[in-house]
Amino acid sequence: MAKNGGRRTILExxxxxxxxxxxxxxxxxxxxxxxxxxxxxxxxxxALAEKTRTTKPRGDRR
Incomplete structure (x- = not known):
């Protein structure tokens, strides 16, 4: 994305x-x-995404 004169243009x-x-x-x-x-x-x-996938939801911590 590029910005020209306050307008955003999608490049691809x-x-x-x-x-x-x-x-x-x-x-x-x-x-x-x-x-x-x-x-x-x-x-x-x-690494953050991997950690998030392997972490138990708050209610399941035992």
Missing amino acids: HLGSANTDSELAALMQVTRDKLDEGQEELDLGLD
């Missing part, structure tokens, strides 16, 4: 996801596009 729409598997595929396509010519800044979000 990569798709939409309705399921977790579609989201995973879309994220992979995005990573591949980033790898073509731009490095990815590691914000640690993959």
Whole structure:
């Protein structure tokens, strides 16, 4: 997305996801596009997502 004169312009729409598997595929396509010519800044979000998936919900802590 680019901003010009206060207006946002979509540079390229990569798709939409309705399921977790579609989201995973879309994220992979995005990573591949980033790898073509731009490095990815590691914000640690993959590790956070993994931790969230492996953590029990609050009500289930025993």
